[in-house]
Amino acid sequence: MSSPIIIGNWKMNGLTQEAKHIVSTLLTYATNHHNFAKTVVCPPFTQLQLVKEMIESSPFGLGAQDCHFEDKGAHTGDISPAMLQDIGVKYVVLGHSERRKDHQESDQLVLKKTIAAQNKGLLPVVCIGETKQERETNQQEKIVEAQLKGSLPQNFNGLVAYEPIWAIGTGLTANNDQISEMIQFIRKKLVAQYGENGKKISILYGGSVKPGNVRDIYATPELGGVLVGGVSIVPDDFIKLIDIAQEFIRS
Numbered sequence: 001m002s003s004p005i006i007i008g009n010w011k012m013n014g015l016t017q018e019a020k021h022i023v024s025t026l027l028t029y030a031t032n033h034h035n036f037a038k039t040v041v042c043p044p045f046t047q048l049q050l051v052k053e054m055i056e057s058s059p060f061g062l063g064a065q066d067c068h069f070e071d072k073g074a075h076t077g078d079i080s081p082a083m084l085q086d087i088g089v090k091y092v093v094l095g096h097s098e099r100r101k102d103h104q105e106s107d108q109l110v111l112k113k114t115i116a117a118q119n120k121g122l123l124p125v126v127c128i129g130e131t132k133q134e135r136e137t138n139q140q141e142k143i144v145e146a147q148l149k150g151s152l153p154q155n156f157n158g159l160v161a162y163e164p165i166w167a168i169g170t171g172l173t174a175n176n177d178q179i180s181e182m183i184q185f186i187r188k189k190l191v192a193q194y195g196e197n198g199k200k201i202s203i204l205y206g207g208s209v210k211p212g213n214v215r216d217i218y219a220t221p222e223l224g225g226v227l228v229g230g231v232s233i234v235p236d237d238f239i240k241l242i243d244i245a246q247e248f249i250r251s
C-alpha cells in the first residue's frame with residue numbers, strides 16, 4: 001500500500017523562527033495522526049541542521065535543494081553530497097528549473113550531480129519540465145525527453161519531478177489532461193530506458209499545487225506524489241496536502 005509522497009521545497013525561504021514554526025506545526029500534526037503520507041521537507045542549507053534535529057524520531061524525511069558533484073574541495077559556496085549525507089539528509093532536489101535558469105545548470109551538470117548524490121546514498125529528485133513558449137509550440141515532449149536522457153544516469157535510483165515551468169509559482173496549474181499525458185509519456189520513456197525498473201520510478205508533479213487542486217492532481221494515474229513550493233511554507237495548507245493524500249492510498 002502506498003499513498004502519494006509529498007515533498008516540500010522551501011526554496012530560498014525560512015529564517016530560523018519561520019523554520020521552527022513550520023516544523024513544529026508538522027510535528028503537532030504527526031502526534032495527532034498516524035500512518036500518513038510520506039512527507040519530506042527541503043529547507044535551505046542554513047536550516048538543515050535545525051530541521052534535522054527537530055524531525056529526528058518523527059516520520060518526516062529531510063531533503064536538500066541542491067548539491068555539488070564533488071565530495072569536497074575548492075568550490076566556494078557549494079555543498080557536497082558527502083556533507084548532506086553527513087548530517088542525515090536523505091533526499092536532494094536536482095536540476096530544478098530555477099537552478100537551471102539562475103545558475104545555467106545543464107543536463108550534463110544535473111547528470112553529474114545525480115550520480116554523485118546516488119553514490120552517497122542520497123535519493124535524487126530530478127526536475128524536468130518545459131517553458132510556456134515550449135508548451136505553446138507543442139514541444140513539451142521533445143524537451144522533457146531530452147531532459148530525461150540528459151539528466152538521468154544509466155543506473156537511476158531516485159525520483160523524477162515533472163514541473164512545467166509555466167505552472168511554477170504562477171497560480172497556473174497544468175490541467176488534468178496535461179499532467180496525465182505527461183506522466184504517461186515520462187513513464188513510457190523511463191520504461192524504454194530502464195525496462196522493468198522504469199516502472200518503479202516515482203514520477204511527481206510540481207507547479208502551483210495547493211489544497212484546492214491537489215485532489216485532482218493526486219487522482220492522476222501513476223502519479224507518485226507532488227513537489228510543492230509556495231504551500232510548503234504555509235504549514236496549515238501543507239498539512240491539508242498530507243491529509244488529502246490519505247484518500248489516495250494505492251495498493
Ligand SMILES: O=C(CO)COP(=O)(O)O
Nearest residue numbers: 009168169207208229230
Ligand atoms: O517549483 C516548485 C517546487 O519545486 C513548485 O513551486 P510552486 O508550488 O510555488 O508553484
